[in-house]
Amino acid sequence: MTLLFLRHLLGLLLTLSVAQSVAGWKLTDYLAGHVLRPALIRLAEYALDGEVRLARMELSSSRLTIAELAITRPEAFTIDVAEVDIRFSLAGLLLWRIDAVRLHQPRVELAGLLPPANEDSSGFPASPPFEIALLRISDGALAVNLEDQRWELGDLHLDLQGTHRPRFEARARLGGEPALPLLLAGEGSWEKHPALTISRFEWDGTSLLEAPLRFQFDSAGASIAGRARLPRLSRAVLERVATTLALPLNLPDGFDFTATNPELAIALQPGGLQVHVAIPAADLHQDGQKLTFEAFSLTLRRQEDRSWQGEGRLTLEQQAHTTFTARYDAGALSGDFDCILTDSGALLGRFDPKLRRQVIGGGVLDGKFSWSREDLSVQASFTGRPVTGLDDAYLLDIAPLQLWLSLQGPPDRLKSEARLLLDKRPLFSLAGTLRHWRWRLEPFAVADLARLTGAGRIPESLRKLYGVAGDGELSLNPEGGVSGLFDLKATAFAVTGLEAEALFASGEFRHNPAGTDIRDLRFAGRLRAPEFGSGRLSGIAAIHLEPKQTRVRLTSLEGDALELLSADGLSGLSGGKARVRGEIRHQKGESAVDLDLDGNLSVGEVLHGAFYANLSAHQAELKLAGRADWAANTLEARELSLRIPELARVQLAGLVTPELQELHGTLESAPLATAFERYLRAPLTESGSPFKELVLDGHLGAGLLLRRTPEGFSLAGHLEPRALALSLPESKLEIAGLNGRIPLLYQQGALLPEAETRSGQLDFDRFDSGPLHMEQGALPLHATPNRLTVTTFPQGELAGGRMHLADLRAAFEASGPALATRIRFEGIDLAQLSRELDWAPLSGRLNADLGEIRYADKTLSSAGTIHAELFGGTLDIEKISLRDPFSRYRTIHGDIAFSGIDLQQLTQTFEFGEMNGILDGHIRDLRLFGTTPSHFSAELSTREDGRRNISVKALKNLSILSQGALAEALSQGIYRFIDFYRYQKLGIDCTLNNDSFRLRGTAREGEESYLVYGGLLPPKIDIIAPERAISFKEMLKRMSRLDRTAR
Structure with missing residues (x-):
């Protein structure tokens, strides 16, 4: 259409020139105004299908000047030219030649890319239909409006000399401010068909062409050949181009790249197109990490059958060498690829230097793919290869692994499958869609994983975890994140001193950017310690992981069928149960967890030496609130309490660290009569204990402060009997109305000041032990570290005589507990004593001054003498001692003279x-x-x-x-x-x-x-x-x- 318009324009000019020559220049204004102007407007409107306006037109014998030309088609384009200057001569017009065409300040704005012409094209003519000696555009502008973008080309200057063998140079600025300066220069020819060679192309002052870019047009189409190269392409350059062209470019923060000497080669022939892209080297940067690409090349060819074929190669960090081929035909894409990974650790080390030594091994990844609108298929496999010359400090070796992947089906209903093998043995598999999978972990022993990691990486204890297996589900949630189910099992586990079997854990999880939830977590197993006991452990919990906090809520943690046995086999329990519930919290960045737990403890049968009891009807209540720091290995207990209903309640608080254990608390008993009847009466009766007839009443309280350091241990506090009554009929022992406070000061090492002292007092209404009787007594007590002293005692009545007890001193010495006191008997009537004790009848009197009685080194000894007047004579006992008095094998020593x-x-x-x-x-x-x-x-x-x-x-x-x-x-x-x-x-x-x-x-x-x-x-x-x-x-x-x- 454009060539036709120009030919008609030349014909019109030629006609007017001839008319001028014949009629003279008197008719010039008339011809220009009444013939040329309307003809030109009609011709332009027909050719461009738009509205044409022009302000004025001047015609002379060799020049046509048009001012303020405007051509408008609102839905397609707007053209405004300040001035069009056409120079010609009658001789030139007769030869179809125009001397010069000059366009000043042309402004072209396109509403989009122009649609193709509707009429059939017969191709380019064999030679140009006319000759333009000079085409010059000055201060031009071009704007293209797309859907949400606007491209601008301003400050356009063009000089085109000739048509048959044109030479041209064009300069312009691309985009708004700051604009990119462009320059093109070259030459052409039009013999049989037009051809154009661009020999110079500068972009922002940089020459891009490695070789001239050639365009050739004929009736069969166009052919283009050329190669362009940039010395450097970076994020800054790309962002400037995007800003200039108003193109959206959303690169991640912290991301940058640098490509050295990127090259584009293109060859367009009537029968096909070939494009070759090559980047010798490129670096990618992300948050301080660097990744290097090398030898990237891509070649695309369009065949005569309109199909596309391509191949390429890429080297990543000199460790991953990839090649691929592809074919696109009739809306379908297919191809294959392979990648040789020489050293995975060296590659990953570019992202994190620690991974350089932690991951080793190489391998080969190959596969094939196909795609169409109806179907997608991708199959890939990976086979690991060993890497030699590395030490044993690695964390993962991928050499023993094999991996198979598959995607198959319509793009909207793809099915996926993957299998992971270890030394060709199945280890892990999953199958499903792209949003939901079922996974399975095949049975294995942890020791088998030693092939995947360096020496010593798997703890020796975990190597004895056998029969690990599991299955579950994994889903991608529509709102984002993943969720799934898991069911894990292990047949056996053993560490030093502990064995476990029938282990399992199951639950469901959900992960999203806000956190991870593990719900309905259930776990169980049977545990056995050969030197300690056995039992079953089970639990139900929920775990919530947030970016700043982790919470574990224990619905229950239960120990059942617990059986404990001492090493000597003389003590133990069976039928034990323990249940703990509560919450554990952890804040990000801290090494401590907050604990809020409570639970129940109970046992069935208890054996300790000759003592046996069935306590299955009883239980204890436990509560712990505090903070545990696993890094510092400390526990801060705000409350640690143990309550045994109708027996006692113990409440503690304090701090436990490797260097210091400091706890303070109280003990409060239930009414002792109830406690004894419920917990002790039956066991003592069944064991035949001499205490089976014991009767207790009253209450017992205590306040304690415990402190332990590497230098020693101390215990300070008191015991408080309140209205305590005790009766043992078989031994004729009875204590009534015992009240007061017993001070305690005990230490190992030197934690307490030697001068520290505490006082207390015990009051009783009555004390009877066989024939010995005391009433309304008060015992003043004084405690110093490791020592308790009672200076005075009330006088005891015994068989018509008196018993005097004084200077009682109880102490803890290096060799063990020690006791010392002085006892003296006066005027004991043996006849009365024998009757009260149901002995054989004796007569006479007994006086004894036992001197200091001392218990130390498991021996009770007396430095005094027992003197009795009986059977008409005298009896003296000296050197009295009792060894192991609290043992079943106690012995009595002494000398007797009569x-x-x-x-x-x-x-x-x-x-x-x-x-x-x-x-x-x-x-x-x-x-x-x-x-x-x-x-x-x-x-x-x-x-x-x-x-x-x-x-x-x-x-x-x-x-x-x-x-x-x-x-x-x-x-x-x-x-x-x-x-x-x-x-x-x-x-x-x-x-x-x-x-x-x-x-x-x-x-x-x-x-x-x-x-x-x-x-x-x-x-x-x-x-x-x-x-x-x-x-x-x-x-x-x-x-x-x-x-x-x-x-």
Whole structure:
């Protein structure tokens, strides 16, 4: 259309020139105003389908000037030209030649890209239809308005010389301020078909062309060939272009790039198009991280069948070498790709230097793809390869891994699948769509993962986690984030001292930018500690992870079927249960968590030595509120309480750190009568304990301050009995109305000042222990570190006499607990004492000053003497000690001396058989194991003055002890009619060492066989000692056969 318009314009000018030559220049104004002007307007309106206006037109013999030309088609374009100057000559017009066309300040604004012409095009003519010697545009402008963009080209200047072999140079500024200066220069030819060669193209002062860019047009189409290169392309350059062209460019903050010598080569032929893009090197920067691309190239070809083919290659950080091919035909894209990864650690190290040594291994990734509007298919596989020459400090080695990926189906209903293998064994898989998947973890042992990580990376304890498996779901939420389900199991787990089996955990999770929720988290397992016990652990929890806070809400954490056993097998419990619930909170950036927990504890059967109890009907309540810091390994307890209903409540608070444990708190018992009946009566009865008849009443309270440091330990506080009453009928012990405060000061090391002291007092209404009785007493108490002192005691009444107790001192020494006091007895009536204690009837009085009685090193000893006047004589006990008094294997030590004992009173009291005489003697180094002698040496003999008779019963019993049987002579002849015999002397020397008992007689001087030496006159009876030592067990058997009947 444009060529047609120009041809008609030339024809019109030629006609007017001829008319001027014939008619003269008198008709010039008429021809210009009434012929050329309307013809030109009609011709332009027809050619451009728009409205044409012009302010004035001047015509001369060689010049046509048009001022203020305006051509408008509102929906397509607007053209305004300040002045059009056309220079010509009649001779030139006859040769279809225009000398010059000059356009001053042309302004063209397009409403969009112009649509193609409607009429059929016959292509370019073989030669130009006319010749323009010079086309010059000065101060021109071009604007193109697209949907939301506006492109501007201003300050346009063009010089085009010639048409058959044109030469041109154009200058302009692209975009608004700041505009980009452009310059193009070149030449052309129009022989058989037009051709154009751009030899110079400058962009913002930089020459882009590596080689001339050639355009060629003919009837078959156009051909273009050329290559452009930029020395450097960066974010700043791209942003300037985008700003100039008003193009949207939203690059991420912190992102930058630099491409060195990017090159574009294009070759357009009538039969096809080839485009080649090459970037020798490029760097990408993001938040201080750098990634380098190398040797990027892309070649695209359009074939004669209108299909496209392409191939390319890319090297990333010299570690990932990628090649790909693609084909696009009839709306479908297909191709394949492969990537050789030489060292994953070196590649990832560009993002984080730590990953350089933490990830190793290489591999090959290859696959194929196809796409159409109806279907998409992508299949890829990865096979790991080892990298040599690296140490064992890595975290992950991808060499043993194999990965397979697949996408298949319509683009809006794609199905996806992936499988991960470890040494060709299935490990993990998932399948689903692009928004929802089912995943599965195949059974494996953690030790198998040692192939994936360096030596020592997997803790030795985790290597014994076996049979790990699981499955679940994973979904992409429409509102953003991911959610899913998981169900994990493990068959067994073992660490030093602990074994677990049948482990599982399940739950659901949801993650979005606001946080992560793990809901309905359930977990369980059976635990066993071979040296401690076993049980089942289970729980239900919910976890909420926020950017600034993490909360764990325990619905329940339960230990069930707990069984504990001490190493010696003498203590343990079964049927134990523990349940904890509450909340744990953690703030981001802190190493501490806030705890708010409470729970219940209970046990079934309890065994401790001989003590057994079934406590299944009872439980304890536990509460903990505080803050735990795992980095500092500390616990700050605002409240730590343990409450056992109808027994006691303990409340503690304080701080626990590796260097300091400091707790303070109180203890408050329930009514002791209720507590004892509910918790202790049945166990004590079942175990046959001597305390099974114990009766308790009243209350017990305590206040304590505990402190432990690396230098020592201290405990300060008090115990407070309130209206405490105690009764033990079997032991005839009864305490009533016990009230007061017992101060406590205990330490290990030197945490308490030596001068620190605390005072207290115990008051009681009544104290009875067998025959001992006290009333309305007050005990002043004084405590210093590791010591408690009672200076005065009330006087006790005992069997008509008095007991005086003074200077009681209890202490904790390096060797253990110690006790010291002074005890004195005065005027104890043995007859009354024996009646009250239900002993054999005694007579006489007992006085004793035991001096200082001291307990230390597990031994209770007395430096005093017990003196008793009984059986007409005296009895003195000295060097008294009791070893291991609180053990089942306690032993009693002491020496006994007696003098002037009337045998008649003695034998009548114990029904041994009547004897007369005065007895003296001693027992040295006496040791009683419980109530059974294990060692002693004894001597006893009668005096040689006074009456000395012995009854037949006594003789028989002495015979049983000495010989193990009755003397036959006592039942024969005249002896059977005699009731009493005279004897000269009784003398016994005996020793016991363990079970060896040696009995010797000292009744006859110079001999060791006479236990009893008879009188000088007949009938004469002697008792002879056994010839050899006998077992003490045998002696005890003989004693059991003694005759206890009268006389």
